[in-house]
Amino acid sequence: MVILSSKISGVKIHLNGQFTEEYRIALEDFTMFYDFIDITYDPNNKSSLKSKNDRVCRFCQKSSPDVSFKKSAHLIPEFMGNRNLLSDFECDTCNMKMSRYEDSFAKFFGADRTFSQMKGKKGSKTFKNSKIEVREIKEDGKAKIRITPKLLNGEKCYNIDEDNKSIIIENTKHSYIPLDIFKVLCKIAFSLIPESELEKFEKLRTLILQNTFDDKILKGNDFFRAYTFKLNWNEYKRPIVMMFKKRLSYKDQNIPSWTFVLCFNKFVYQFFLPFCEEDNWLYNKSKEVTFKILPPLISEELILNFGNPTMEIFDFSSYELLKCEKEKIILYYETKAKVE
C-alpha cells in the first residue's frame, strides 16, 4: 500500500491494492522528486464563500464596485462533473472569459463528450454536425446513447467491421483553440495555489487573461502540454485535483517546480505550470527539462477488468483556431438489429 500525505491539510491518500509493475516504478520515480501538497475535490455541499463585497478577483485583481461577483464561479468546469466546488475570487468579467476557454475544452472532446456522458449545466450534451448526431436518451429508466448517422452526398461517416463486431465512426470535431484548453488547466491550478505562493505566478496570471501572444514564448514550449490517460471506465464521477511541488532536495534538478493532476470522468490530465518564477532558470534553452509523469492511481485489478488506459500527450501551445480536427470512435456491438 502507498500513502500520499498532504503537506498542507494533512490529508492522507491510501492507495490500496496492487499496482502494475510499470505504474509502481513510475510512482516511485515521481514521488522521489515531488511532494504531495494537497488534494481538492467536489464536496457534497456548497462550500461557504466570502460575502460579495469582500471579494477580490484573483485573476484581474479587481474588487467591487469595479467588478461584480453575481455569477457562481466554478473552480473546476461543470462539464467535468463539478457541482459544488465554487470560488469566491473570480469576478463576472473573468468568469465570462473562462467560460469561453471551457467551451474550447468541451469541443476538444468532440462526440466523445456524449459517449463519456459528461454533463453540462442542463444535463447531457448532444453532439451534432452535418454527418452525425450523438444523443443520450433514457429507455426503461436507463441512460443509452443513440447515434444517428446522416448520409451526406451518399457518403456515410461510419464503417461496420463485421469480423470484430465493431462500428468505426470518423467524425469531425467542432473548431476550438488549443491554448484555451491549457488556460482552463492553468486557471484551475492558479485557483488552488496557496495564496502565499501566488506572487511567483504573476506571468501565468497574465497569460490566463491575455489574448495576444508572443510566438517566441509559446512555440515549441514543452510546458504547454498535457500528459493524459484515458481509462476505459468512468472512475471519477466527481472531479479531483492533486497538487505536487518539487522537493527542496531536488531544487537544482531540471524539472518544473509545480505539477497538477486533474482527474474527471474517465480522464487524467497532468500538466506542469509554466512561468513560475522559481523556474526562470529552466527556460534557458540549453537546459533540457524533464517532465515526470504520475501514473494513474488505479490498481492492477481494475486494469485486468477493464483494460489498459491509453496515454496521450497533447500540445496545447497553439492559439490559432483549430478547424476540422478528425476523431475516430470505435464502438463494439453484440448483435445488430434493424431499426424502423
Ligand SMILES: [Zn+2]
Ligand atoms: Zn476578474
